[in-house]
Amino acid sequence: MTDASADRLELRNVTKAFPGVLANDRVSFRVRPGELHALLGENGAGKSTLVKMIYGVQHPDDGEIVVDGTPVRIASPRAARAMGIGMVFQHFSLFEPMTVLENIALGLDERLSASALEGRIRAVLARYGLSLDPHRTVSTxxxxxRQRIEIVRALLLEPRLLIMDEPTSVLTPQEVAQLFETLRALAAGGCSVLYISHKLHEIRVLCDAATIMRGGKVVGTCVPAQETPRSMAEMMIGGSLKDVRKAAAKGFGPEKLVVDRLTLAGGGDFDVALRDVSFSVRAGEILGIAGVAGNGQNELMLALSGETPVANAGAVRLDGAPVGTLPIARRRRRGLAAVPEERNGHAAVPGFTLAENAVLTARYRKGMVRHGVILGAVARGYAEEVIARFGVRATGPQAMAGALSGGNLQKFIMGREVLQVPEVLVVSQPTWGVDAGAAAAIHQALVDLAARGSAIVVVSQDLDELLAISDSLAVINEGRLSPKRSVGEISRDEIGLLMGGVHGEHAGGENAAEREAERA
Ligand SMILES: Nc1ncnc2c1ncn2[C@@H]1O[C@H](COP(=O)(O)OP(=O)(O)OP(=O)(O)O)[C@@H](O)[C@H]1O
Structure with missing residues (x-):
């Protein structure tokens, strides 16, 4: 029996410990039916652990979870779904070669014919105004x-509580708007949403209520519409948020990184190739590359880092030397460090310790190898330094990367590269999943690194981030890069137009002049 007047969810003193960490310490709060409820907190505050217990992935050591007025034991995700609790994870579990329909069928608890399932999927899509072709292959x-598939999968259960863990970090602004419409429609129908995000401006417009966690405890609640992103960030960190300090205007040094007419054919039907991308970054300069995800950023990152070397060596030049055909390790030895967007498997190996992850990219610059042998003590020492200087919450250099909270792993990866003081640093989404306090610290570290003479390229979807730290900006759209402009000279509106692919007179700049010259 469900009690109609009850809260949809109530947590009573829920506690959960991992070796060496009290991840949730007597957590109590309530979520009303139809409420969009944000769970806020610094990296490692215990948010993911808490929602994993509500979804039956983990189990509390102590305390009570009450659903619709009834205390429950949620043995497994299947049991959670049977109680009307759905969850959309940050990382999708989809099989690329299979269709949307096949993927949804795999995750379903009940057996349905393909046609019955398709009918149910189409009904959900129509009800929430979502577009998705059930017969498309996921890889395309x-x-x-892809996230919509996970959402549809959750909605097919007609959930009464939907949990979302950082759902917008990889979405374009249009996709975010669409997601919010879906969530509002769900809430209007009585479904409660428990929403984890570090994007505080989004929380402000979406959520009715928020619970704030720090160090595993609930430290406050607020009504997001009555707060500012800054005030919420300050509640989370329990102190004041630091602004990025930039040194007084400085001249830049010589060109460190030059990309010269880099053109890449697209791999598949939907891959965006790079078309004639040219730019340069000088010592001391931070170049921000703005753009809606999926416009060639990944291809550019892979070509710059060396993860996919290019055919023309001269298309990427480091301190004047052609490096386009060199693989990652050889570019690193010449001083080019890169942080790819994808943490797991690309930037870090979850099953390795932090010390081992330090060896992966820092072994030469930090002297961790002698006569072909890895010096374990040096690696541990460096991992310790990264942990201390970047405020990584971890039990030590022997902690497994996979045991860190998402934001703490990101802090470790950024610290590992920045503290090597590379000649050139290329990073994608430097504050992905990182809380506001740590994001400010990462921004400051990048600005300080540039002040020491490194050349930095930052690829990000977050325009505020780029405007806060960059000296110059360029916009990538459908594989083309706009001419680079000084940050003081370009308006948000212009950037927005360039992101949407509008290349007017204004946006022409040097490249337009060059194209004219070529035509002549
Ligand atoms: N499987 C695990 N083994 C050991 N420690 C863990 C495990 N999962 C989480 N922890 C620890 O529990 C604490 C809380 O982590 P959790 O992932 O819940 O934080 P979070 O608030 O979701 O952080 P983020 O915003 O970075 O995702 C962290 O100190 C983390 O290292």
Whole structure:
């Protein structure tokens, strides 16, 4: 029996410990039916652990979870779904070669014929105004469409509580708007949403209520509409948020990184190739590359880092030397460090310790190898330094990367590269999943690194981030890069137009002049 007047969810003193960490310490709060409820907190505050217990992935050591007025034991995700609790994870579990329909069928608890399932999927899509073709193969879909599969999978259960863990970090602004419409429609129908995000401006417009956690405890609640992103960030960190300090205007040094007419053919039907991308970054300069995800950023990152070397060596030049055909390790030895967007498997190996992850990219610059042998003590020492200087919450250099909270792993990866003081640093989404306090610290570290003479390229979807730290900006759209402009000279509106692919007179700049010259 459900009690109609009850809260949809109530947590009573829920506690959960991992070796060496009290991840949730007597957590109590309530979520009303139809409420969009944000769970806020610094990296490692215990948010993911808490929602994993509500979804039956983990189990409390102590305390009570009450659903619709009834205390429950949630043995497994299947049991959670049977109680009307759905969850959309940050990382999708989809099989790329299979269709949308096949993927949804795999995750379903009940047996349904393909046609019955398709009918149910189409009904959900129509009800929430979502577009998704059940017969498309997953490998051809954008990130936003993939997330929609997970959402549809959860909605088919007609959930009464939907949990979302950082759902917008990989979405384009249009996809975010679409997601919010879906969530509002769900809430209007009585479904409660428990929403984890570090994007505080989004929380402000979406959520009715928020619970704030720090160090595993609930430290406050608020009504997001009555707060500012800054005030919420300050509640989370329990102190004041630091602004990025930039040194007084400085001249830049010589060109460190030059990309010269880099053109890449697209791999598949939907891959965006790079078309004639040219730019340069000088010592001391931070170049921000803005753009809606999926416009060639990944291809550019792979070509710059060396993860996919290019055919023309001269298309990427480091301190004047052609490096386009060199693989990652050889570019690193010449001083080019890169942080790819994908943490797991690309930037870090979850099953390795932090010390081992330090060896992966820092072994030469930090002297961790002698006569072909890895010096374990040096690696541990460096991992310890990264942990201390970047405020990584971890039990030590022997902690497994996979045991860190998402934001703490990101802090470790950024610290590992920045503290090597590379000649050139290329990073994608430097504050992905990182809380506001840590994001400010990462921004400051990048600005300080540039002040020491490194050349930095930052690829990000977050325009505020780029405007806060960059000296110059360029916009990538459909594989083309706009001419680079000084940050003081370009308006948000212009950037927005360039992101949408509008290349007017204004946006022409040097490249337009060059194209004219070529034509002549
Ligand atoms: N499987 C695990 N083994 C050991 N420690 C863990 C495990 N999962 C989480 N922890 C620890 O529990 C604490 C809380 O982590 P949790 O992932 O819940 O934080 P979070 O608030 O979701 O952080 P983020 O915003 O970075 O995702 C962290 O100190 C983390 O290292």
């Amino acid at each position: 879909l954008s990130v936003g469409e």
